[in-house]
Amino acid sequence: MYIVILAGGSGTRFWPLSRGRNPKQLMSILGGKSMLQRTVERVLPLSPKRVLVVTNTLQAGETSRQLDQYRDAVHVDIIEEPVGRNTAPAIGLAARIIARHDPEGMMVVLPADHYITDEAEFHRTVKRGIASVLNGYLVTMGIIPTRPETGYGYIEVDADMRGEGPYPVQRFVEKPSLEKAMEFLDAGNFYWNSGMFMWRAGVILNRISEHMTGLASALDSLTFAGDIWELSDLNPQIKAMYHQLAAESIDYGIMEKADSVVVLPGSFGWSDVGSWSALPEVIEQDACGNVIINARDIVSLDSRGSIVYGGGKIVALIGVEDLVVVDSGDALMVCGKERAQEVKIIVQELEKRGLNEYL
Amino acid sequence: MYIVILAGGSGTRFWPLSRGRNPKQLMSILGGKSMLQRTVERVLPLSPKRVLVVTNTLQAGETSRQLDQYRDAVHVDIIEEPVGRNTAPAIGLAARIIARHDPEGMMVVLPADHYITDEAEFHRTVKRGIASVLNGYLVTMGIIPTRPETGYGYIEVDADMRGEGPYPVQRFVEKPSLEKAMEFLDAGNFYWNSGMFMWRAGVILNRISEHMTGLASALDSLTFAGDIWELSDLNPQIKAMYHQLAAESIDYGIMEKADSVVVLPGSFGWSDVGSWSALPEVIEQDACGNVIINARDIVSLDSRGSIVYGGGKIVALIGVEDLVVVDSGDALMVCGKERAQEVKIIVQELEKRGLNEYL
Numbered sequence: 001m002y003i004v005i006l007a008g009g010s011g012t013r014f015w016p017l018s019r020g021r022n023p024k025q026l027m028s029i030l031g032g033k034s035m036l037q038r039t040v041e042r043v044l045p046l047s048p049k050r051v052l053v054v055t056n057t058l059q060a061g062e063t064s065r066q067l068d069q070y071r072d073a074v075h076v077d078i079i080e081e082p083v084g085r086n087t088a089p090a091i092g093l094a095a096r097i098i099a100r101h102d103p104e105g106m107m108v109v110l111p112a113d114h115y116i117t118d119e120a121e122f123h124r125t126v127k128r129g130i131a132s133v134l135n136g137y138l139v140t141m142g143i144i145p146t147r148p149e150t151g152y153g154y155i156e157v158d159a160d161m162r163g164e165g166p167y168p169v170q171r172f173v174e175k176p177s178l179e180k181a182m183e184f185l186d187a188g189n190f191y192w193n194s195g196m197f198m199w200r201a202g203v204i205l206n207r208i209s210e211h212m213t214g215l216a217s218a219l220d221s222l223t224f225a226g227d228i229w230e231l232s233d234l235n236p237q238i239k240a241m242y243h244q245l246a247a248e249s250i251d252y253g254i255m256e257k258a259d260s261v262v263v264l265p266g267s268f269g270w271s272d273v274g275s276w277s278a279l280p281e282v283i284e285q286d287a288c289g290n291v292i293i294n295a296r297d298i299v300s301l302d303s304r305g306s307i308v309y310g311g312g313k314i315v316a317l318i319g320v321e322d323l324v325v326v327d328s329g330d331a332l333m334v335c336g337k338e339r340a341q342e343v344k345i346i347v348q349e350l351e352k353r354g355l356n357e358y359l
Numbered sequence: 360m361y362i363v364i365l366a367g368g369s370g371t372r373f374w375p376l377s378r379g380r381n382p383k384q385l386m387s388i389l390g391g392k393s394m395l396q397r398t399v400e401r402v403l404p405l406s407p408k409r410v411l412v413v414t415n416t417l418q419a420g421e422t423s424r425q426l427d428q429y430r431d432a433v434h435v436d437i438i439e440e441p442v443g444r445n446t447a448p449a450i451g452l453a454a455r456i457i458a459r460h461d462p463e464g465m466m467v468v469l470p471a472d473h474y475i476t477d478e479a480e481f482h483r484t485v486k487r488g489i490a491s492v493l494n495g496y497l498v499t500m501g502i503i504p505t506r507p508e509t510g511y512g513y514i515e516v517d518a519d520m521r522g523e524g525p526y527p528v529q530r531f532v533e534k535p536s537l538e539k540a541m542e543f544l545d546a547g548n549f550y551w552n553s554g555m556f557m558w559r560a561g562v563i564l565n566r567i568s569e570h571m572t573g574l575a576s577a578l579d580s581l582t583f584a585g586d587i588w589e590l591s592d593l594n595p596q597i598k599a600m601y602h603q604l605a606a607e608s609i610d611y612g613i614m615e616k617a618d619s620v621v622v623l624p625g626s627f628g629w630s631d632v633g634s635w636s637a638l639p640e641v642i643e644q645d646a647c648g649n650v651i652i653n654a655r656d657i658v659s660l661d662s663r664g665s666i667v668y669g670g671g672k673i674v675a676l677i678g679v680e681d682l683v684v685v686d687s688g689d690a691l692m693v694c695g696k697e698r699a700q701e702v703k704i705i706v707q708e709l710e711k712r713g714l715n716e717y718l
Contacts, residue, residue, distance in 0.1 A: 016675070296689075299708045301701060310691055314717050316375065316705045319695035320682065330655075332669055332686050334693065336678035342660060346675045349658045358673050 002105050002201070003048040004094040007036055007055040007063055007112035008081055012347045013275045013340070016331035017309060020359055024273070025112035026062050029309075030283060031293070035273070036063065036112040040070050042119050043110070046126060050075040050229065052097065053112070054090040057082055077231055082239045087195070088253040089215060089245045092208050093238065095201045096219040101229065103202035106133050109250075111195050115282045117269025125266035129198045132166045132262055138207065139166055139198040140255060142191025142263040143270045148181035151274060153193040153251075155263045161189065166262035172251065191263055193251065194270060207258045215253075218245060276324040277340035279307050290317070305337065331358055361464050361560070362407045363453040366395055366414040366422055366471035367440055371706045372634045372699070375690035376668060379718055383632070384471035385421050388668075389642060390652065394632070395422065395471040399429050401478050402469070405485060409434040409588070411456065412471070413449040416441055436590055441598045446554070447612040448574055448604045451567050452597065454560045455578040460588065462561035465492050468609075470554050474641040476628025484625035488557045491525045491621055497566065498525055498557040499614060501550025501622040502629045507540035510633060512552035512610070514622045520548065525621035531610065550622055552610065553629060566617045574612075577604060635683040636699035638666050649676070664696065690717055 011024030018024045025036045033041065040051060051074050055063045060080045067076045079093060091109055098105045108126060116122050129139045142155045153174055157167040172193065176184065184190035209216040218241045225233040255261055271281040283291050288304045295310030303317035311327030322337040335343065350358050370383030377383045384395045392400070399410060410433050414422045419439045426435045438452060450468055457464045467485060475481050488498045501514045501524075512533055516526040531552065535543065543549035568575040577600045584592040614620055630640040642650045647664075651657045654669030662676035670686030681696040694702065709717050 016673070295691075297712070297714060299705050299712075301698075301704060306693075308691075308693075313686075313688075314375070314690040314709070314714065316690065316692040316694070316702075318692070318701050318705065319698040320693050323679065323682075323693065325684075325691070325693050327672075327686060327691050329672075331673040331675065332654075332667075332684070332691075333675040333677070334665075334667075334679050334682065334684050335675070339660075339678040342677050343675075345660060346658050346677065350673070353656070353658075355656060355673065 001046060001048045002094075002098050002102075002107050003043045003046070003051045004091065004098075004107050004109045005036070005039055005051060005053045005112045006087060006090055006109065007053050008059070008084055008090065009111075009113055010084070011113065012344045015343050015347050016326055016328035016333050016358065020058060021062065023059060023113075026059065026066060029273075029279075029293070030115075034066055035115070037066055037070075039110055039112050039114070040067060040074075040076075042116060042122065043108070044070070044073055045119075045123055046108075048074060048108075049102075049105070050077060050098075052077045052079060052094045054079045054081060054094055056080060056084060075229065077229065079231060080235055080238065082242050084247070085242060085245045086247040087250040088208075088212060088248040089242070091197075091204065091250050092212070092215050092219050095204045095208070096222060097231070097234070099201040099205055100224050103200075105201045106130070107197075107199060107201050107204070109197040111272070113273065114194070114196070115269075115271045115273050117282070119268070121268040122266070125264060125268060126198065128164060129166060129264040132264070133198050133200060136200065136203050136260065137166070138204065138255065138258055138261045139264050140169070140261065141194045141196040141198070142265050143194050144265055144267040145185050145190065145192050148178060148185045149192065150175055150178050150181050152272075154181075154184050154190045155193050156184075157189050157191070157263055159187065159189045164265065166264040169255075169261045169263050172256050191265055192270075194266075195251075195272070197250070198264070204254070207254050211257050212248065212253050215245060215248070275340040275343070276307055276309075276326065276335070277337045307337065360405060360407045361453075361457050361461075361466050362402045362405070362410045363450065363457075363466050363468045364395070364398055364410060364412045364471045365446060365449055365468065366412050367418070367443055367449065368470075368472055369443070370472065371703045374702050374706050375685055375687035375692050375717065379417060380421065382418060382472075385418065385425060388632075388638075388652070389474075393425055394474070396425055396429075398469055398471050398473070399426060399433075399435075401475060401481065402467070403429070403432055404478075404482055405467075407433060407467075408461075408464070409436060411436045411438060411453045413438045413440060413453055415439060415443060434588065436588065438590060439594055439597065441601050443606070444601060444604045445606040446609045447567075447571060447607040448577075448601070450556075450563065450609050451571070451574050451578050454563045454567075455581060456590070456593070458560040458564055459583050462559070464560045465489070466556075466558055466560050466563070468556040470631070472632065473553070473555070474628075474630045474632050476641070478627070480627040481625070484623060484627060485557065487523060488525060488623040491623070492557050492559060495559065495562055495619065496525070497563065497614065497617055497620045498623050499528070499620065500553045500555040500557070501624050502553050503624055503626040504544050504549065504551050507537060507544045508551065509534055509537050509540050511631075513540075513543055513549045514552050515543075516548050516550070516622055518546065518548045523624065525623040528614075528620045528622050531615050550624055551629075553625075554610075554631070556609070556614075557623070563613070566613050570616050571607065571612050574604060574607070634699040634702070635666055635668075635685065635694070636696045666696065
């Protein structure tokens with residue numbers, strides 16, 4: 001088993017804490033280890049042969065530094081994208097590298113910035129998917145929904161399916177309306193599309209050859225110096241080829257088009273922690289539903305449902321509700337909780353004003 | 360003319376910016392000069408003989424330091440109270456010191472932490488009060504109300520009064536209900552009780568002898584070393600006498616009881632800046648009614664009516680309304696604007712928890 005970690009995201013949705021050089025996956029938003037480090041630690045019990053981390057040039061140094069501590073436990077390879085091209089090129093590149101050495105090798109593809117509460121259940125789920133992978137299926141992990149979430153895509157399977165799966169995918173569904181999301185939750189045959197996948201390296205490359213011919217020929221053109229896992233020769237080639245590639249997600253490029261796609265249902269306390277307002281999914285709230293992070297102490301008066309990143313300070317709340325408050329040291333954001341997605345508009349505005357030191 | 364500045368307040372209502380050693384009057388809440396410095400600069404055009412500043416032992420050093428720059432322009436005396444006893448003892452002490460040298464001397468008593476927009480009109484108002492002072496009246500400045508404020512006491516005069524005043528006081532009215540305050544505003548013969556006074560030193564001492572015999576005998580017992588304005592001999596005596604004194608306001612102790620009290624109406628953009636929520640009275644708001652202080656820059660999205668003290672940071676607001684947000688460096692407060700008075704409850708709670716470095 002090879003673990004492929006997608007770690008190139010810029011994470012503007014956690015501004016002002018996340019920045020170009022300090023994106024969400026490298027941040028210690030929950031205290032302690034970064035999300036990338038947590039992702040690596042989470043897969044070590046699966047005894048992978050190697051961990052391949054696909055990141056970008058800007059973040060490669062810090063990514064490598066954060067992973068140094070795991071190099072005794074597992075081989076870690078850092079693959080640098082010169083520019084983001086969504087998930088299909090990143091996954092294809094990792095598949096090409098693995099297949100060069102081990103075409104039958106199984107890849108487990110995981111985003112670096114997701115959170116999983118129940119790691120043992122996650123391990124059991126991965127193991128439940130192995131038989132399908134060996135049989136040549138493309139396996140996508142589907143999270144058993146716990147609420148009518150409108151921020152995720154869904155995967156539908158036949159309503160008559162029984163057992164633990166994997167089940168054949170009937171269709172992928174875009175982010176639904178609340179009404180639709182409530183129907184999906186009631187129906188019971190819909191899963192959240194998590195962006196976590198399992199397959200053989202050779203199998204996904206074959207599908208790329210079928211459905212993404214441009215990417216396939218670019219990957220074919222890569223030449224390897226020898227039979228060793230030394231990727232430094234590869235980086236100039238990656239740099240040269242990447243700018244020509246079209247940006248495409250693996251979902252749209254392959255999963256929604258290919259046959260033999262199955263969904264592996266899982267329920268392990270998963271969250272993609274997509275914005276500040278998602279933190280209550282992964283951090284314990286106090287009795288008033290407040291989540292207080294990185295505060296010296298908290299004094300709260302009639303205040304409910306807020307998320308505060310306190311910059312190490314004493315935090316005092318008086319009569320406030322459903323806010324996101326973040327003190328990053330050089331920036332102070334106060335945001336209505338239901339508008340946390342709009343942080344990216346602030347980032348755009350700062351860019352327009354040339355305040356690059358805050359990006 | 361002698362100016363007496365009451366500068367001993369602790370100003371917990373501007374926590375977390377104000378602290379025991381950095382109370383409101385010594386703070387530069389508006390940027391630039393402190394409120395005490397602004398108060399001194401405001402009276403210099405009145406060419407006072409001396410400025411007497413009554414403060415407390417904890418704040419005396421910083422008070423003196425802030426006033427050093429004015430010692431070429433005017434004689435500044437610092438009087439240290441060992442403990443706060445409200446306004447009557449502070450005013451009585453200053454009157455005793457002035458009367459020792461100049462019993463006919465006129466005192467103008469001003470709190471150190473009030474804000475005045477129109478200084479020229481303030482000077483004209485003071486000059487309009489001089490004749491009444493010379494005639495032996497106790498003059499209290501009454502602000503012509505501009506809104507039905509429920510946070511101030513009011514002073515009523517006869518409804519038939521014409522001209523600019525001063526007018527004889529009919530009665531002092533406690534902080535009213537909103538309904539009452541609207542009646543007062545409509546009636547036109549009510550003024551805000553500003554806590555600013557004018558009188559002869561000998562006259563107020565006589566009234567203290569009539570109405571506050573305990574304070575009067577304590578003041579009488581003070582002995583002066585010579586005929587010079589050297590107060591250092593006085594501080595041990597003040598220290599010894601102060602703990603015996605009862606805390607009493609000059610309003611309750613004298614003004615509400617004495618005869619010959621007149622109100623001098625004024626309209627010079629006055630505010631006592633009694634809490635964070637009062638800042639829009641004295642600082643210009645942006646187009647959305649936000650007051651942003653001490654921010655590196657501000658990016659605001661659908662946000663209205665908030666007051667932000669930004670700790671020198673970039674401030675980003677998204678969909679928030681009527682908040683007070685204060686970053687003091689070691690504390691971060693977020694408060695509903697209409698609840699800004701409750702900051703003192705936070706201060707009490709911090710005290711209870713022994714977090715004295717934040718007090």
